[in-house]
Amino acid sequence: MRVCNEGFDQDFIDGKSDMYAIAFTQNVLSGRWKYFILWYLKDETRRYTDIKKFLGDLSQGSLTKQLKELENDGVIQRDVYPEVPPRVEYSLTDKGIKLLPILEKMADYGREYGETT
Incomplete structure (x- = not known):
């Protein structure tokens, strides 16, 4: 296999x-950050800088790689607006929205069985 x-x-x-x-x-x-990116995009379209701030210490290269992979898989959509500087926004596609129940189940499982300190 x-x-x-x-x-x-x-x-x-x-x-x-x-x-x-x-x-x-x-x-x-x-990918370490894909779950978080998808979860962050679940309610609204977000700008690249907002995603970067949300994820904290993630390098620009790592974020760009994760976003490109999600886009190539048809899970997110990238829109570039011809402004100076260019505005780039990301949103979930229909295919990406179909992944949300999986993430919700993962959150449920973590709430039920995850350790609390």
């Missing part, structure tokens, strides 16, 4: 469709 950015082995896709579906979703969400 090969699960990576280059794709999945056809035998894996054909022979283990349930596992492929989970692996595909995991591949879309893989």
Whole structure:
């Protein structure tokens, strides 16, 4: 079984469709900050600078990489406005909105079973 950015082995896709579906979703969400980016975009369109401030110490390169991957997977939309300086906004696509119940279930699980100190 090969699960990576280059794709999945056809035998894996054909022979283990349930596992492929989970692996595909995991591949879309893989990345330390993607969950937080999607959660932050769930209620409204956000500017790049707002996302950067929300995530704190994340480097510009890391944020740009995560955003590009989410955009390439069709989960977020990037809109650039021809202003000086250019304004860049991000929002969830329909495909991204469909991921929100997964994130909500993760939050539920964390609230129920996560450690509190």
